[in-house]
Amino acid sequence: MTFQLNPNLENDCYQLAESADCLWLLLNNHYFPWIIIVPKTEQSELYLLTEQEQQHLIRQSNIISEFLKQHFVCDKLNVASIGNMVSQMHLHVIARSKDDPCWPGVVWGTSFKQPYPLDEVLAIQIKLQQFCQQKKITGYHFTAPKVKAE
Template sequence: MSIQLDKNLQKDCYRLAESDDCLWLLLNNRYFLWMVIVPNTTQTELYRLTGQEQQKLTQQSNLISEFISQNFACDKLNVASIGNIVAQMHLHIIARTTVDPCWPGVVWGTEHKAPYPIDEVLNIQSKLQQFCLDKKISGYHFTTPEIKPAL
């Protein structure tokens, strides 16, 4: 099943993995390891999700948070549901370090942008796939991400 993705998320993110329940995306800005979870729902607000949907999204958030913490330098994880431009339900998980260009401020709307080379995207995706194998997490389909134009 393919989740219809908002055009802004489609433009700004690499699609790393997909299941029937959600998409795992990587924002195309190598200054921050910034992943986005898009659950398969038409709801736009967290409180409108059923208890089961909220539980699944929390589980997804915990998985991606653990993946980031185990595989990348990170002093703090920022997790947020911010959707003023993109109404589609999505959850941001951002690895922050004390040396990133926005520390200790917020990353929303930053001018610090640099696209990923495709080999780095593939490396992150490979680590994610290995993490799933190690954790015996199944049901995700990993496809080769499409190359994005420069920011």
């Protein structure tokens, strides 16, 4: 299997890190610290993953959740696998704050959108990389995010 990231995810996100079995993406919306974990699998539903793949995805979700909680103002973490618009298996981990423009409602399809400046994306990536180093989380490669077209 050759892994191919869904074009919607590729267009809407910055790639923060990659491992042999997944990608960590940052949704390009400054209003919400929102990281998407994309397992490199052909399966589109969580229950179709092997037990080992499910456990690995939960571990990644825990890593990203802890990172978001430590580095962003956050009253609640939202973790979801929806996939109505993008059927490729992916897991959303979103740091929500009582001060965000959608609180307490959902963030799906919101009109509140503001792209990240590239320097802020790089700063988030560096913090994530440092977090992984401190926690001795290995196997992830951090490469410079690609500039998004305006």
